[in-house]
Amino acid sequence: MSALNDTAPAAGLAAARTAAARPKRQRYFAIRKPLAARTTTSLSVAFFLLILAAWALISGTGLVSDFFLPQPMQVLATAWAMYAHNGFLWDIAVSIYRVLVGFCLAAAIAVPLGLLMGSVQFFRSLLEPCLAFTRYMPATAFIPLLVLWLGIDDTQKFSVIFVGTFFTLCLMVMVSTLSVPIALIEAAIMLGARPGQLIFKVILPAAKPSIFNDLRIVLGWAWTYIVIAEIVAASSGVGYVILNASRFMDTATIFVGILSIGCIGLISDLLFNLGARYLFPYLQRARS
Amino acid sequence: MPNAIDIHQVTKTFGEGATMVTALEKVSLTIRDGEFVVFLGPSGCGKSTLLRMIAGLSAVSEGGISVGGRPVEGRDPSVGMVFQSYTSFPWLSVAENIGFGLDLAKAGKARRDEKVATMLEKVSLGKFAGSYPSQLSGGMQQRVAIARALAVDPRILLMDEPFGALDALTRVEMQTLLLDLCAEDRKTVVFVTHDIDEAMLLADRIVVFSPHPGRIAEIIDVDIPHPRSIEQTEREDFTHLRHRLRKLLFAMAKRAA
Numbered sequence: 001m002s003a004l005n006d007t008a009p010a011a012g013l014a015a016a017r018t019a020a021a022r023p024k025r026q027r028y029f030a031i032r033k034p035l036a037a038r039t040t041t042s043l044s045v046a047f048f049l050l051i052l053a054a055w056a057l058i059s060g061t062g063l064v065s066d067f068f069l070p071q072p073m074q075v076l077a078t079a080w081a082m083y084a085h086n087g088f089l090w091d092i093a094v095s096i097y098r099v100l101v102g103f104c105l106a107a108a109i110a111v112p113l114g115l116l117m118g119s120v121q122f123f124r125s126l127l128e129p130c131l132a133f134t135r136y137m138p139a140t141a142f143i144p145l146l147v148l149w150l151g152i153d154d155t156q157k158f159s160v161i162f163v164g165t166f167f168t169l170c171l172m173v174m175v176s177t178l179s180v181p182i183a184l185i186e187a188a189i190m191l192g193a194r195p196g197q198l199i200f201k202v203i204l205p206a207a208k209p210s211i212f213n214d215l216r217i218v219l220g221w222a223w224t225y226i227v228i229a230e231i232v233a234a235s236s237g238v239g240y241v242i243l244n245a246s247r248f249m250d251t252a253t254i255f256v257g258i259l260s261i262g263c264i265g266l267i268s269d270l271l272f273n274l275g276a277r278y279l280f281p282y283l284q285r286a287r288s
Numbered sequence: 289m290p291n292a293i294d295i296h297q298v299t300k301t302f303g304e305g306a307t308m309v310t311a312l313e314k315v316s317l318t319i320r321d322g323e324f325v326v327f328l329g330p331s332g333c334g335k336s337t338l339l340r341m342i343a344g345l346s347a348v349s350e351g352g353i354s355v356g357g358r359p360v361e362g363r364d365p366s367v368g369m370v371f372q373s374y375t376s377f378p379w380l381s382v383a384e385n386i387g388f389g390l391d392l393a394k395a396g397k398a399r400r401d402e403k404v405a406t407m408l409e410k411v412s413l414g415k416f417a418g419s420y421p422s423q424l425s426g427g428m429q430q431r432v433a434i435a436r437a438l439a440v441d442p443r444i445l446l447m448d449e450p451f452g453a454l455d456a457l458t459r460v461e462m463q464t465l466l467l468d469l470c471a472e473d474r475k476t477v478v479f480v481t482h483d484i485d486e487a488m489l490l491a492d493r494i495v496v497f498s499p500h501p502g503r504i505a506e507i508i509d510v511d512i513p514h515p516r517s518i519e520q521t522e523r524e525d526f527t528h529l530r531h532r533l534r535k536l537l538f539a540m541a542k543r544a545a
Contacts, residue, residue, distance in 0.1 A: 186345055187375035187433075189363050191389035191440060201392070205379045282378055282420040 070252040075259070078252040088241065092260060095226050095237040098154060102161025103222045107215060110169040115207070117170070118177020119199050128174070131167050139164035139225055143232050152233035157226065164225035169218045176210035177203060209280050216272040223261055290357035292444055292476040293319040293342060298351035300337050300502075310501035311337045314351070317495060317504065319476060321443075326491035327480045328533070330540055334502020335480045339446050342478065343369050355444065368442030372449040374429045376421035376436075383408065383417040385432050389440035407435040410469065427458035431465070438469070444476040451486065460518050463489055471515055484533045488512075489521055496533070498540050506536060 028035070035043075052072060058064055059071040066074065082088035117124040142163050150156040180203050188202040230239025238257050245253035276283070300312040312334040319325050327335035340346040342353055344362045353360045355367060376385050386407050390400040408414045411431040421429055430450055437445060451459045463486060470477065481487055487494050491510050498505040512525060520526060 181373070181375075183371050183373045183375045184377065187369070187371060187436075188377075188388070188392075189345065190343060190367070190369040191436065192363065192365060192392050194392075197392055202377070206377070208379075280379070282422060 066251075067249065068251065070255060074252050075255045078250075079256045079259075082241075082253065082256055088256070088260075091237050091241050092264070095230065095239070096264070098157040098229075098237065099161060099219075099222045099226050101154075102158040102226075103165055103219055105158065106162045106166040106169055106218075110166050111173050111211060111215075114170045114173025114211075115177050115199065115204060117174040118180075118207070119203050124174065128171070131170050135167040135171060140228055143229060147233055156233065157229045157237075160225050160229035161222050165218050165222055168221075169214060172214040172218065173207075173211050176214055177207045179210065180206040209276065209283060212272070212276055212279065216269065219268060219272075220265055223265060227261070291318050292321045292323065292356065293317075293478070294352075294354045294357075295319075295338070295342070296352050296354075298338070298341065298348050298353060300334065300341065300346070301349045313501040313503055315502070315504055316351075317507075319478065321476055322474045324470060324477045324479070324490060324492045326487040326494050327478065327497060328482065328484065328487045328494050328537075329497030329502075329505075330482060330499055330537060330544070332502075333497035333499040333540075335497045336448050337502065339448050339478060339480050343367060343446050365440075366443040367446060368437035368440060368444070369446040370430070370433045370437050370448070370450045372452045374421070374426065374433070374453075376424075376429050376432050378421050381418050381420060382413055382424070382432055385421065386435045386439050388436060393440065403439050407439050410438075410472075411435045411465065425458070426454050427462055430454065430462060434466070434469070442475070444478070447477065447479045449480050449482070452481070452483075459483075459486070464518065466490065467514075467516060484530055484537070485521055487533070488526055488529055489516060489518065494533070496536055499544060505540070508533070 028039075055069075056072050059066055059069045070078075113123075113127070117127055139160060143160055146156050146159050146163070150159055184206055185198060185202055188198055193202060226237070227239035227242065230237040231243045234240040238261060242254050242257040245251075245257070295315060295317040298312060298315045299310065302309045302311055315334075315338060327339065329335050337346065341348050342355065342360065344360045344364060344367070355364050358364065376382075377388065380388065383404050387400045387404045390403060395403075404417075408417055411434060413428065413431055413435070416424065416428065421432065424432070433450070451462045454462060467490065477490075479487075479490055488510060494508045494510060495504055496506045496508065497503065508529070510529065512520065512523075521530075
């Protein structure tokens with residue numbers, strides 16, 4: 001009996017030691033287990049590098065002609081030339097300006113309207129079917145019509161962005177508004193909130209973080225629409241530069257244009273995240 | 289003085305035609321001013337539905353309810369409510385949550401701050417005045433909810449299973465707090481629960497509901513003098529009452545099965 005008592009803990013200890021020394025595979029691929037911050041960063045960077053390496057390998061070995069796939073260094077050189085000498089920054093600025101005007105116009109109407117639809121069933125019944133229908137009409141199909149109506153100046157660019165983002169944004173804001181718990185609204189009613197106060201002091205602040213996220217997501221789509229609008233008819237902007245480059249079969253310039261938009265997207269996400277941290281401090285603390 | 293709450297022949301149905309469900313059928317009850325009444329019953333007995341109709345959050349299908357002699361039409365300023373789910377506004381601090389009702393009524397900063405300070409002390413949350421609700425435990429969140437409801441001085445406090453989501457120890461702590469608050473300032477309280485011990489500890493009168501459709505099965509006076517404490521629930525009279533209530537509720541469960 002005593003012998004058993006002596007050996008059992010020892011065996012248990014040994015088993016525990018093996019568990020601690022379990023292969024890394026299990027540590028890295030465990031389901032819904034967080035990884036250390038350093039590991040996460042390393043993984044993210046590693047994948048970027050992996051893609052870059054694959055790209056360099058494929059284009060460098062001549063497997064694919066650099067007419068179709070330019071080499072990374074070629075793209076880098078082109079980027080330098082475009083940013084430093086060819087005024088590409090101006091084209092980016094023009095595109096950003098067009099995106100922002102179109103998007104802000106859409107948001108200025110879509111956010112209040114979505115809020116109203118998510119708060120008052122009357123407006124939801126009135127508008128939702130029509131918006132859902134319009135949403136499925138591709139914004140790109142409106143471009144010829146918009147050119148016909150508005151010509152090819154900036155108004156046409158704004159309107160393409162507007163058509164591309166407004167309807168969906170409206171519905172997304174409505175859904176975000178609807179997800180405000182009814183108990184929160186009823187609690188406010190029992191504290192004496194009138195309908196206007198309910199919307200502005202309860203529903204709007206409660207839905208704000210997810211409306212903010214809706215804006216972040218939809219702004220990304222606006223970049224797709226601006227490039228299409230500029231490809232169709234423009235004399236400046238990132239889309240115009242890409243179209244021009246394709247006329248001269250200048251794939252490196254096309255790459256720079258596309259990658260630049262990717263970077264702008266990353267920066268805008270970063271700004272939104274910083275904004276959220278500043279606007280919604282109570283969410284940060286909840287996470288920690 | 290009129291009765292705090294008069295419930296006269298109230299019926300509540302949900303849905304229409306073949307799918308119509310009767311949640312409550314011809315329920316009548318009078319609640320006196322300053323009384324602590326507990327609605328006790330299994331789920332589906334309509335106790336919360338009745339509470340929501342007293343609050344004015346839901347309309348009666350038939351019959352009538354009046355509060356302080358006035359028929360209920362929407363929210364009445366003399367009625368406050370605490371919900372089962374946590375309803376603190378996450379973007380406001382604890383102090384701002386408690387002052388929310390006073391701000392809505394444009395009470396003025398000085399009066400609000402004074403009232404908020406008083407309420408913070410009453411529910412022992414002084415140290416957490418500047419915290420956000422997400423930083424609080426469930427028990428603390430319900431303290432905020434109680435303080436927020438009481439800050440606008442309602443005559444009647446409706447509580448819909450407010451401690452249902454709390455662990456057993458915190459629940460007793462909250463029940464004791466509620467007894468203390470009531471001892472300080474006598475309010476009419478209607479408290480919904482399915483917890484027998486909770487009902488016995490708190491109630492002047494227990495209204496037992498039976499389900500399908502919701503009806504009042506029995507009304508039991510709890511003749512145990514205040515101030516009460518959790519220790520008293522071990523006493524013989526409590527044990528008898530507990531036994532009786534259990535039998536009542538289990539009989540209902542058997543019939544429903």
